[in-house]
Amino acid sequence: MAVTLRDVAGVAGVSIKTVSNVINDHPYVRQETRARVEAAIAELGYSPNLTARNLRSGRTGAIALAVPDLSLPYFAELAAAVIREAEAAGVVVFVEQTGADRARELEVLRGRRRGLTDGLIFSPLGLEAEDLAEVGSAYPVVMLGERVFDAPAHHVTMRNVEAARAATEYLLAQGRRRIAVIGAHVDEEVGSASLRMRGYREALDAAGIPYDDAIVGRAALWHRSSGADAMREMLSRDVDIDAVFGLNDTVALGAMRVLLRSGRRVPEDVAVMGFDALNETEFSIPSLTTVDPGRAWIAKTAVSTLLARIAGGADAAPRRLLADFRIVERESTARD
Amino acid sequence: MAVTLRDVAGVAGVSIKTVSNVINDHPYVRQETRARVEAAIAELGYSPNLTARNLRSGRTGAIALAVPDLSLPYFAELAAAVIREAEAAGVVVFVEQTGADRARELEVLRGRRRGLTDGLIFSPLGLEAEDLAEVGSAYPVVMLGERVFDAPAHHVTMRNVEAARAATEYLLAQGRRRIAVIGAHVDEEVGSASLRMRGYREALDAAGIPYDDAIVGRAALWHRSSGADAMREMLSRDVDIDAVFGLNDTVALGAMRVLLRSGRRVPEDVAVMGFDALNETEFSIPSLTTVDPGRAWIAKTAVSTLLARIAGGADAAPRRLLADFRIVERESTARD
DNA sequence: TTGAAAGCGCTAACAC
DNA sequence: GTGTTAGCGCTTTCAA
Numbered sequence: 001m002a003v004t005l006r007d008v009a010g011v012a013g014v015s016i017k018t019v020s021n022v023i024n025d026h027p028y029v030r031q032e033t034r035a036r037v038e039a040a041i042a043e044l045g046y047s048p049n050l051t052a053r054n055l056r057s058g059r060t061g062a063i064a065l066a067v068p069d070l071s072l073p074y075f076a077e078l079a080a081a082v083i084r085e086a087e088a089a090g091v092v093v094f095v096e097q098t099g100a101d102r103a104r105e106l107e108v109l110r111g112r113r114r115g116l117t118d119g120l121i122f123s124p125l126g127l128e129a130e131d132l133a134e135v136g137s138a139y140p141v142v143m144l145g146e147r148v149f150d151a152p153a154h155h156v157t158m159r160n161v162e163a164a165r166a167a168t169e170y171l172l173a174q175g176r177r178r179i180a181v182i183g184a185h186v187d188e189e190v191g192s193a194s195l196r197m198r199g200y201r202e203a204l205d206a207a208g209i210p211y212d213d214a215i216v217g218r219a220a221l222w223h224r225s226s227g228a229d230a231m232r233e234m235l236s237r238d239v240d241i242d243a244v245f246g247l248n249d250t251v252a253l254g255a256m257r258v259l260l261r262s263g264r265r266v267p268e269d270v271a272v273m274g275f276d277a278l279n280e281t282e283f284s285i286p287s288l289t290t291v292d293p294g295r296a297w298i299a300k301t302a303v304s305t306l307l308a309r310i311a312g313g314a315d316a317a318p319r320r321l322l323a324d325f326r327i328v329e330r331e332s333t334a335r336d
Numbered sequence: 337m338a339v340t341l342r343d344v345a346g347v348a349g350v351s352i353k354t355v356s357n358v359i360n361d362h363p364y365v366r367q368e369t370r371a372r373v374e375a376a377i378a379e380l381g382y383s384p385n386l387t388a389r390n391l392r393s394g395r396t397g398a399i400a401l402a403v404p405d406l407s408l409p410y411f412a413e414l415a416a417a418v419i420r421e422a423e424a425a426g427v428v429v430f431v432e433q434t435g436a437d438r439a440r441e442l443e444v445l446r447g448r449r450r451g452l453t454d455g456l457i458f459s460p461l462g463l464e465a466e467d468l469a470e471v472g473s474a475y476p477v478v479m480l481g482e483r484v485f486d487a488p489a490h491h492v493t494m495r496n497v498e499a500a501r502a503a504t505e506y507l508l509a510q511g512r513r514r515i516a517v518i519g520a521h522v523d524e525e526v527g528s529a530s531l532r533m534r535g536y537r538e539a540l541d542a543a544g545i546p547y548d549d550a551i552v553g554r555a556a557l558w559h560r561s562s563g564a565d566a567m568r569e570m571l572s573r574d575v576d577i578d579a580v581f582g583l584n585d586t587v588a589l590g591a592m593r594v595l596l597r598s599g600r601r602v603p604e605d606v607a608v609m610g611f612d613a614l615n616e617t618e619f620s621i622p623s624l625t626t627v628d629p630g631r632a633w634i635a636k637t638a639v640s641t642l643l644a645r646i647a648g649g650a651d652a653a654p655r656r657l658l659a660d661f662r663i664v665e666r667e668s669t670a671r672d
Numbered sequence: 673t674t675g676a677a678a679g680c681g682c683t684a685a686c687a688c
Numbered sequence: 689g690t691g692t693t694a695g696c697g698c699t700t701t702c703a704a
Contacts, residue, residue, distance in 0.1 A: 015675045050451030051390045052697035076412035094430045115386030224619035257621045283560035285593045351691045388681035
């Protein structure tokens with residue numbers, strides 16, 4: 001440690017400017033001088049102090065990623081993709097977990113610690129509309145998710161309504177008519193749940209099928225257990241259903257478990273559709289048909305948009321970037 | 337941005353030292369002065385430049401966590417726990433993904449970027465014994481996992497042999513006698529797989545049951561698909577088994593899927609045991625009996641050990657810290 | 673092609 | 689109690 005430019009300069013018999021030039025591949029350094037400096041660097045095991053460099057340059061080469069919880073598979077897979085993309089761009093990522101707690105999310109937004117990063121990719125869950133003012137435009141932020149629509153920041157997200165509608169239409173096209181929903185949120189205006197519900201209703205409406213509140217199961221937290229609970233509650237009411245649309249994969253998997261336990265066959269008696277295309281949906285029993293909302297594209301675009309914003313200063317007005325989706329057909333909706 | 341101590345001092349009509357004193361809760365500041373400074377801070381929206389502070393202090397307040405891949409549930413849950421612990425200690429965490437690639441792991445170890453962090457929690461998968469020399473003792477490192485046993489660094493890990501032995505004994509105690517293994521690695525000397533295999537064999541030996549290579553399935557990568565593949569291959573050979581011990585939960589879940597598909601009942605015909613206690617094991621169908629190797633403790637201990645090492649300088653000799661394990665009984669091994 | 677020196681924003685001796 | 693000032697290690701004009 002503690003080997004500085006000055007030490008290297010001393011050993012090489014040059015000024016620190018020359019050493020700096022060598023390190024930064026500055027062109028105008030005589031071949032012989034360069035060699036001497038490189039020898040000194042190797043001899044001393046010098047490596048530049050990034051903190052000092054950052055202080056000078058005003059950049060840190062790091063971005064922050066704030067998600068509710070890495071132990072939720074969706075966010076784990078999102079984070080994996082974001083880190084991979086950032087890595088490729090030569091940027092490191094520090095990950096914050098907000099626990100979907102509004103107070104913690106505000107803390108991230110106000111960013112006492114933002115000095116350590118050049119920008120933030122932020123996927124809030126608890127934030128309210130009135131918190132938006134907190135998002136200053138000075139610090140580069142890219143928002144993810146559905147929770148915030150009018151922040152003065154770029155927003156990368158998915159086509160929730162269209163994708164949920166397509167998923168529902170897929171089930172309808174199979175002749176399913178009593179399509180239950182698991183994972184609805186009560187009294188929610190914004191957010192993935194309400195958007196996906198809208199897509200579901202649009203599809204029903206277009207097919208002339210009445211909406212039935214009795215087969216809409218609430219699950220506030222989208223954990224596997226809450227999906228299972230909602231399904232169990234619904235079955236206890238002896239409803240008639242021939243399909244289940246889980247508003248995300250996690251609740252869909254929980255619901256599917258309860259369906260199978262209840263003696264129903266999937267997909268023969270009840271088809272099951274998820275949303276998110278988590279890796280594990282490929283390996284559930286049966287494997288789960290789901291909607292790939294374009295997570296890979298979202299990660300890539302979030303990173304590149306943020307880096308452009310960081311590099312470009314106070315560029316254009318906030319943009320909304322929408323990923324393409326795709327239905328991934330698996331066993332849980334196989335025909336016959 | 338760009339509001340500095342100097343600006344605040346100007347507005348408050350004091351020197352920067354006084355502002356600094358206020359910010360750092362230095363005791364000797366008159367009440368009135370403090371109030372004036374705080375007003376100025378609020379007015380200007382000042383927040384200290386962490387990079388400058390770091391440069392002065394030589395600390396960054398950040399640590400790095402290097403894992404193979406966050407989209408692997410084990411590492412996602414580990415990372416979640418590490419970040420939570422670090423958070424509580426007021427430290428942020430950079431997450432790096434090495435892809436279990438030796439070259440990338442070496443890169444992390446050599447750490448061109450380590451200047452951004454005060455230390456590293458490192459869970460390698462590809463590293464070889466001869467790479468250990470790379471671990472200098474100047475930079476605080478805490479190792480996780482089984483891959484490296486003699487690094488000059490603290491090592492926090494689990495009781496693989498004992499836990500695997502206990503898991504096997506649990507199955508034996510149920511009267512299972514043909515216990516297959518899924519997830520063995522070929523020709524591996526170090527690593528979780530060989531340790532857990534050792535525990536398995538110890539239990540068999542103690543029970544006087546011969547080891548049978550025909551019911552040991554290899555799965556190099558411990559993905560769900562490789563677990564499923566290994567199980568399928570084994571079943572295709574028409575072997576006689578009454579239990580499966582997956583060397584981790586992921587392969588166990590993949591194997592369980594194939595068992596169920598093959599028409600076998602779990603646990604009636606074949607009991608299934610996993611290892612890791614991933615969240616999802618609670619919600620599989622049937623839920624998976626597994627070994628909790630003490631991941632929460634490992635995360636907590638890794639963070640506290642690293643922070644102690646950072647704070648304490650070149651302290652004691654490398655220590656090995658072992659977590660307690662626990663068998664989590666679920667449906668996949670329920671009796672009768 | 674290289675050197676001298678200013679300063680990024682902050683902390684902490686050391687004065688007063 | 690508060691102000692002055694010297695750096696932390698680096699990059700970068702500006703001269704030489």
